[in-house]
Amino acid sequence: MSFKACRLCKTITEENQCPNCKSTDLSEDFEGILIVIDPEESQIAKKLKISKEGQYALKTR
Template sequence: MSEQACRNCNKIIGSKNSKSCPVCHLTSFSSDWAGYVIIIDATRSQIAKRLNIEIPGKYALKVR
């Protein structure tokens, strides 16, 4: 799997532009992650609330 996930907020980042996380701006990524959700409306999504996601996008469920 070439995509990486942010260790801080679980945002999945494509391998091309992985200098810093577009959500939290940290630079700690892991390629060892499992499952993902796509959040479209963060204010209405129960999953987004549970994962503390405020910005729509693709997020890993588990990042190791």
């Protein structure tokens, strides 16, 4: 199994479509994983404009 990151919202998924924004523009080439549990309390989540809990890539190519 391989993980992919959505280029639009950076959600990490194993599917071929982003479960968050429904985009199919996914990249297998991403760097870093950010796990957001409480987006309201996370400064990094705010910086990356993440408003939902989940797993996100820090960088996609």
